Amino acid sequence: MVLTQKLHEAFKGTVERITAPRTVSAFKEKGVLSVSEFVIAGDNLVAKCPTWSWEAGEPSKRKSYLPADKQYLITRNVPCLRRAASVEEEYEAAGGEFLIDNDDNNGWLATHGRPKETNSAEEENLPSMETLEINKCRGIKPISSYLGGEEEEDIPDMADFEDTENLVETDPATLQPSYFVTHEPEDDNILRTRTYDVSITYDKYYQTPRVWLTGYDESRVPLKPELVLEDVSQDHAHKTVTIEDHPHLAGKHASVHPCRHGAVMKKIIDVLMSRGVEPEVDKYLFLFLKFMASVIPTIEYDYTMDFDLGSTSH
Amino acid sequence: SSDSSSERQILRFIPFQSSADEGFWRRLSSLKLDTLGLDQSPIPITGEFFSFLSACFYAPCSHPQVPNPLKLMAESLPDDPLQLVIGNRNKCPVPGTLYNTNTLESFRALDKDALLKMEARKVKSLDFSIFDDIISGKADEDCAVLSRFLLISFADLKKWTFRHWFAFPALSLEPPATLVNIQPASKVFSSEEAKSLSRACNEWRNSNMTAGVPFFFIVIASNAQVTIRPLKDWEAFHGDGEKLLFGFYDPCNLPSNPGWPLRNFLAFICLRWKIENIQFLCYRERRGLADLELSLVGEAVVLLPQDWRSPCCVPKAVGWELKPKLMNLAASMDPKRLAVSAA
Numbered sequence: 001m002v003l004t005q006k007l008h009e010a011f012k013g014t015v016e017r018i019t020a021p022r023t024v025s026a027f028k029e030k031g032v033l034s035v036s037e038f039v040i041a042g043d044n045l046v047a048k049c050p051t052w053s054w055e056a057g058e059p060s061k062r063k064s065y066l067p068a069d070k071q072y073l074i075t076r077n078v079p080c081l082r083r084a085a086s087v088e089e090e091y092e093a094a095g096g097e098f099l100i101d102n103d104d105n106n107g108w109l110a111t112h113g114r115p116k117e118t119n120s121a122e123e124e125n126l127p128s129m130e131t132l133e134i135n136k137c138r139g140i141k142p143i144s145s146y147l148g149g150e151e152e153e154d155i156p157d158m159a160d161f162e163d164t165e166n167l168v169e170t171d172p173a174t175l176q177p178s179y180f181v182t183h184e185p186e187d188d189n190i191l192r193t194r195t196y197d198v199s200i201t202y203d204k205y206y207q208t209p210r211v212w213l214t215g216y217d218e219s220r221v222p223l224k225p226e227l228v229l230e231d232v233s234q235d236h237a238h239k240t241v242t243i244e245d246h247p248h249l250a251g252k253h254a255s256v257h258p259c260r261h262g263a264v265m266k267k268i269i270d271v272l273m274s275r276g277v278e279p280e281v282d283k284y285l286f287l288f289l290k291f292m293a294s295v296i297p298t299i300e301y302d303y304t305m306d307f308d309l310g311s312t313s314h
Numbered sequence: 315s316s317d318s319s320s321e322r323q324i325l326r327f328i329p330f331q332s333s334a335d336e337g338f339w340r341r342l343s344s345l346k347l348d349t350l351g352l353d354q355s356p357i358p359i360t361g362e363f364f365s366f367l368s369a370c371f372y373a374p375c376s377h378p379q380v381p382n383p384l385k386l387m388a389e390s391l392p393d394d395p396l397q398l399v400i401g402n403r404n405k406c407p408v409p410g411t412l413y414n415t416n417t418l419e420s421f422r423a424l425d426k427d428a429l430l431k432m433e434a435r436k437v438k439s440l441d442f443s444i445f446d447d448i449i450s451g452k453a454d455e456d457c458a459v460l461s462r463f464l465l466i467s468f469a470d471l472k473k474w475t476f477r478h479w480f481a482f483p484a485l486s487l488e489p490p491a492t493l494v495n496i497q498p499a500s501k502v503f504s505s506e507e508a509k510s511l512s513r514a515c516n517e518w519r520n521s522n523m524t525a526g527v528p529f530f531f532i533v534i535a536s537n538a539q540v541t542i543r544p545l546k547d548w549e550a551f552h553g554d555g556e557k558l559l560f561g562f563y564d565p566c567n568l569p570s571n572p573g574w575p576l577r578n579f580l581a582f583i584c585l586r587w588k589i590e591n592i593q594f595l596c597y598r599e600r601r602g603l604a605d606l607e608l609s610l611v612g613e614a615v616v617l618l619p620q621d622w623r624s625p626c627c628v629p630k631a632v633g634w635e636l637k638p639k640l641m642n643l644a645a646s647m648d649p650k651r652l653a654v655s656a657a
Contacts, residue, residue, distance in 0.1 A: 023384055049520070049522070049601065049602060050403060050404075050601075050603065051376055051404065051601060051602040052600030053402050053403070053404045053405070054402075058337075058388055058389075059393075075404075076373075076385070076404060077373075077377070077380060077382050077383065078377070079374075079377050079379040079380045081379060140622045160400055171486065172324050172326075172490050172633045173324055173325060173326055173486070173487070173490040173491065173577070173632075174326060174327060174329060174632065175325060175326035175327065175328055175571055176636070177327065193380050195380055214335070216333060218381045219331075219639075220331050220332065220333035221333070221337060221641070222641070224334075224645075242324055242378065249335075249336075249337055249388075250335075250337035250340040250341075250388060251336040251337070251340070251643075251646045302378070302601050302602070304601060
């Protein structure tokens with residue numbers, strides 16, 4: 001990890017230890033969530049999109065300010081059929097901006113990364129993304145470079161065993177589909193689908209949800225976090241997506257850094273309010289996940305919004 | 315043996331995919347280091363390996379593009395082995411056994427054939443096995459025992475590499491089950507039945523009592539009303555002309571074949587309930603809700619193997635994955651490499 005990032009993490013950790021979690025709602029004013037609002041919004045996400053679940057996580061990593069059985073949210077085995085880099089052109093065509101709302105022809109675009117608008121005093125205290133360097137990962141590596149198999153040891157596979165009685169390969173009632181290949185196939189017609197576990201934690205420092213990505217290759221072996229950057233919009237892969245320790249899961253995972261989340265959520269909320277929609281805090285995660293889809297456009301997680309975003313006041 | 319000119323079409327099952335995440339290997343490492351020690355074997359079966367009771371998790375397929383794997387995660391190895399593994403609708407527990415060896419040589423030397431046979435039929439009175447759980451009625455009460463897994467591993471804590479090999483033990487019917495037909499569930503039911511079936515499935519999946527129960531039977535009354543019942547209700551159930559289907563959470567996404575859990579379920583139905591003509595539902599979801607386009611309804615003919623009637627039979631089992639896998643966590647676990655990257 002880069003030193004500046006480490007220093008920031010240490011600073012953030014200290015601040016998190018000595019500050020009480022937010023209890024007063026500042027959802028409309030700052031786009032942030034209190035702990036109890038995070039739980040309310042999470043409950044609603046789980047109820048409306050049942051592929052999401054609350055998790056208790058490891059007891060040793062539990063945050064006391066969250067309910068023991070509601071430490072973070074996760075949806076598993078989400079397909080990612082193509083690399084985000086392959087949709088890069090579409091993205092560039094949009095000018096590196098993302099569409100927050102185009103329900104009517106009144107679409108609204110927001111810049112991200114380094115917004116030009118005036119910073120409030122609070123925002124100036126936040127580290128800029130420039131200081132949070134991450135490994136450059138320009139070239140797309142072959143899909144076979146995962147956490148598995150760097151050294152080739154000569155372990156015989158089932159076919160080498162004399163007694164083949166237990167072999168699924170020779171069992172007439174077993175069908176091995178072609179996508180079970182564990183090596184780079186030459187035939188490009190084989191569907192090689194990465195999958196993701198997408199988790200959402202509560203970031204006490206930024207007072208917003210935070211998205212984490214755990215990738216798996218087509219044979220369900222965990223991907224190195226660096227390879228996950230191939231599935232992040234390239235505009236973000238070098239800025240807002242960092243590789244850090246997950247607060248509840250083991251190991252390093254790619255994460256969309258939350259330093260701008262509050263500001264962007266505030267803008268989304270402002271737009272809704274200007275259109276006469278009173279946003280409700282339990283819908284926060286639907287808006288948030290729609291916003292995240294601009295960062296990870298090819299990971300097909302569920303954030304269905306087939307209902308009102310809030311109560312329409314007029 | 316199967317591709318003779320006979321007309322019968324063999325019902326073929328898609329094996330589970332396996333997936334073990336970093337949290338699982340870290341838990342295994344700390345168990346080995348902190349609790350068990352490197353050289354001592356407090357709970358050995360032989361001197362060569364430790365065995366742990368463990369739990370994998372899976373859920374019905376919920377995206378048409380990908381099957382749902384059996385996952386090992388940190389909570390697969392709880393601190394307290396007697397602690398109840400709690401799942402949820404997206405994490406149905408599957409019981410299993412892990413054999414971790416202390417050397418690469420003993421990993422290679424493990425008798426995989428014998429381990430799989432032990433899953434099929436008990437050798438000692440303490441072992442639990444698929445066949446015994448079916449005839450004893452244990453599977454009626456706790457149907458999770460119909461799916462299970464075996465994992466053998468060699469955790470090399472000097473290099474932080476984890477060699478492992480999965481098996482999903484399944485009783486092998488001889489002759490194999492015959493497929494009569496299989497098609498999307500949406501083509502089988504009237505619209506009334508489909509609506510009622512979807513509603514009943516969603517209720518089953520939304521109730522904390524049943525969300526993690528992967529095997530069940532479905533009763534469709536003549537007025538198209540659908541009810542889903544746990545296996546233990548079968549004894550008291552008296553059919554009265556209703557349509558009957560045996561349902562299971564299907565991790566497979568293919569439109570042509572059922573997934574692996576149906577294998578032991580068919581063995582259960584013919585061995586325990588003596589039914590030979592079996593209508594089954596491969597239950598699958600989209601966005602967490604019942605999806606009858608993805609779900610399949612099939613019909614199979616299963617003949618109880620002759621030797622299964624004998625009280626001392628040792629049924630044949632299959633289920634080893636084709637190859638071992640290797641997980642390398644040196645980059646995230648090796649203290650030396652961590653020290654270098656932090657400098």
